[in-house]
Amino acid sequence: MTPAEAREQLAVDLELTADWRRRNACQDPDEPRNAEAAALLDNLAVSVSQIDDDMIDCCASLWDGAREAEIWSEMKRQVGFDRWPENAAEFVAEFIATTSGTSSR
Numbered sequence: 001m002t003p004a005e006a007r008e009q010l011a012v013d014l015e016l017t018a019d020w021r022r023r024n025a026c027q028d029p030d031e032p033r034n035a036e037a038a039a040l041l042d043n044l045a046v047s048v049s050q051i052d053d054d055m056i057d058c059c060a061s062l063w064d065g066a067r068e069a070e071i072w073s074e075m076k077r078q079v080g081f082d083r084w085p086e087n088a089a090e091f092v093a094e095f096i097a098t099t100s101g102t103s104s105r
Contacts, residue, residue: 003053006060010088014045017076037080044079047087059092068099 001009018041025034051059062068075083075095085091 001060003056006056007048007051011045011048014041018042018045033080040080040084044085044088044091050087051089051092055089055092058096062099071098
């Protein structure tokens with residue numbers, strides 16, 4: 001997978017998660033964090049283009065493992081609730097650190 005393909009896949013994945021949060025916001029309007037999380041995920045998707053090639057390659061190489069896929073999924077679910085990354089590069093760096101066992105979380 002090229003860095004451009006990995007960026008596109010990452011952006012689509014974050015957008016789909018944002019859409020899921022928007023649906024949750026409609027179903028549970030008393031929980032404002034869903035709408036806030038959707039906005040944050042949209043911002044992360046937009047900032048994917050700023051991730052350097054080495055980091056996106058590393059991230060993409062980790063997506064195929066079952067353990068890593070579960071970590072990725074859990075991290076996305078936590079955005080806006082337990083995680084507030086400033087941009088996609090920060091989010092991806094945390095994913096890499098978590099999967100490699102070097103995260104401080």
